Amino acid sequence: MAASSSITTSSTTSKLLFTSSSTSTAARLLPFTTTSSFKCRAFHFHRHRFNPLLHVHVGPFKNPRIVFTHSTNRPPSSFVSAALATEASAKVIDGKKVAKEIRDEVAAEVSKMKEAIGVVPGLAVILVGDRKDSATYVRNKKKACEDVGIKSFDARLPEDSTEEEVIKHISGFNNDPAVHGILVQLPLPSHINEQNVLNAVCIEKDVDGFHPLNIGRLAMRGREPLFVPCTPKGCIELLHRYGVVIKGKRAVVIGRSNIVGMPAALLLQREDATVSVVHSRTKNPEEFTREADIIISAVGQANMVKGSWIKPGAVIIDVGINPVEDSKSPRGYRLVGDVCYDEAIKIASAITPVPGGVGPMTIAMLLSNTLTSAKRIHNFK
Numbered sequence: 001m002a003a004s005s006s007i008t009t010s011s012t013t014s015k016l017l018f019t020s021s022s023t024s025t026a027a028r029l030l031p032f033t034t035t036s037s038f039k040c041r042a043f044h045f046h047r048h049r050f051n052p053l054l055h056v057h058v059g060p061f062k063n064p065r066i067v068f069t070h071s072t073n074r075p076p077s078s079f080v081s082a083a084l085a086t087e088a089s090a091k092v093i094d095g096k097k098v099a100k101e102i103r104d105e106v107a108a109e110v111s112k113m114k115e116a117i118g119v120v121p122g123l124a125v126i127l128v129g130d131r132k133d134s135a136t137y138v139r140n141k142k143k144a145c146e147d148v149g150i151k152s153f154d155a156r157l158p159e160d161s162t163e164e165e166v167i168k169h170i171s172g173f174n175n176d177p178a179v180h181g182i183l184v185q186l187p188l189p190s191h192i193n194e195q196n197v198l199n200a201v202c203i204e205k206d207v208d209g210f211h212p213l214n215i216g217r218l219a220m221r222g223r224e225p226l227f228v229p230c231t232p233k234g235c236i237e238l239l240h241r242y243g244v245v246i247k248g249k250r251a252v253v254i255g256r257s258n259i260v261g262m263p264a265a266l267l268l269q270r271e272d273a274t275v276s277v278v279h280s281r282t283k284n285p286e287e288f289t290r291e292a293d294i295i296i297s298a299v300g301q302a303n304m305v306k307g308s309w310i311k312p313g314a315v316i317i318d319v320g321i322n323p324v325e326d327s328k329s330p331r332g333y334r335l336v337g338d339v340c341y342d343e344a345i346k347i348a349s350a351i352t353p354v355p356g357g358v359g360p361m362t363i364a365m366l367l368s369n370t371l372t373s374a375k376r377i378h379n380f381k
C-alpha cells in the first residue's frame with residue numbers, strides 16, 4: 001500500500017475554516033458558498049508535479065484502482081497515459097438506495113405490529129419559525145411517515161414563540177400515548193434556548209437522540225442509549241451495509257457538532273475504530289485525514305477535503321450538503337459535499353455522493369428509531 005504522504009499539499013499551515021457550532025448540521029444550515037471555480041485543482045497539480053508511479057491495488061471492494069506512490073523518477077509518458085486510461089474510481093455508496101431498503105423494512109415491521117397488537121407508531125414533529133429548508137425537511141419527514149404507515153403529528157409554531165410555548169407542546173406530546181417519537185426541528189430561532197427545549201423531550205420518545213441522557217449513555221462504555229442521532233447512525237449503517245470493516249481502523253471525523261460530528265465519533269469508537277476528531281482549531285487537518293481508513297466529514301465547507309487529504313483506498317462518508325452557485329442549474333445553485341468528489345473518487349475505495357448519500361439516511365433512521373420506540377413502549381419484539 002502506498003504511503004498516503006505520497007500526495008502532499010502545497011500548504012503546510014492549512015487550517016479548517018468552517019464554523020463549528022453546537023447545533024448546526026454543517027452546511028445544511030449555512031448560507032450559500034460562492035465558488036467561482038468548482039473544479040478542484042490540487043489533485044491535478046500534484047499528479048503532474050510528482051509524476052507519480054502508478055500501480056494497481058485491490059481495495060476493500062475489490063475494485064482495481066490506481067495508487068500513487070512517491071517517486072522522483074519520471075515514468076515514461078506512455079506508461080502514465082495507459083495507467084490514467086485505466087484509472088478506476090471508488091465505489092459509490094448509494095444512500096438513496098439503502099434508505100429505500102430501510103424504509104421498506106420499517107414499513108413491513110409497522111404493518112406486522114399493527115396486525116399483531118393493533119398499535120400504529122406515531123411521530124410528532126415540532127417546527128418553530130418559517131425557515132424554508134426546515135419546512136422542507138419537516139414535510140419530507142411527514143411524507144416518509146405516511147409511506148411506511150407511521151402516524152404523524154405536527155405542531156407548527158410562529159417564529160416569535162416563547163421557549164415556554166415550545167416546551168408546552170413538547171409536554172403535550174410527552175403525555176400523548178399515540179406519540180412514540182418526538183422531534184424538534186433544528187435550528188430553533190435564536191431567542192430560544194435549544195438545550196432547555198431538547199431537555200424537555202422525555203428520553204423514551206427522544207427519537208432524534210439529542211437528549212443529554214441519550215448522548216451521555218452513547219459516550220459511556222457498558223451503557224446503551226435509547227436512541228442514536230439519525231445522521232451519524234445513518235453513516236454507520238451505510239458502512240455496515242457496504243461491508244466496510246470499522247474495527248481496528250483509523251477513523252477521522254471532521255467537525256464536532258452535537259448533531260453529527262460528536263455522536264459520529266462516539267459511534268465509531270463504539271465500533272472499535274481509533275478515532276480522531278478534526279475541527280476548526282486543528283492545525284494541518286490533512287495530516288490527520290491522510291492517515292485515516294475512514295473519514296466522516298460534517299463541517300459545511302464546500303469541497304474542503306481535497307484528494308491530497310485522502311489516503312488511497314480510504315472510505316469517505318460526506319455529510320456536508322453545501323449549496324454552491326450554478327447558473328446552469330434551474331435553482332441557480334447545486335449541492336456539493338465537504339469533500340471534493342471529483343478528486344476523492346479517484347483515490348478512495350468508496351464514497352458517498354451529495355446529494356443522495358447520507359441525507360436520505362437521516363430520515364430513514366428517524367423512521368427506524370420511531371418504530372423501535374413504539375416496539376419498546378408496547379414491549380413488542
Ligand SMILES: Nc1nc2c(c(=O)[nH]1)N[C@@H](CN(C=O)c1ccc(C(=O)N[C@@H](CCC(=O)O)C(=O)O)cc1)CN2
Pocket residue numbers: 025028137183184185186187208230231259321335354355356357358359360361362363
Ligand atoms: N431535529 C433535527 N433537526 C435537524 C436534523 C435532524 O436530524 N434532526 N438534521 C438536519 C436536517 N435534516 C433533517 O432534519 C435533513 C437534511 C437533509 C436531508 C436530505 O435528504 N438531503 C438530500 C438533499 C436535499 C435537497 O435536495 O435539498 C441529500 O443529501 O440527498 C434530509 C434531512 C438539520 N436539522
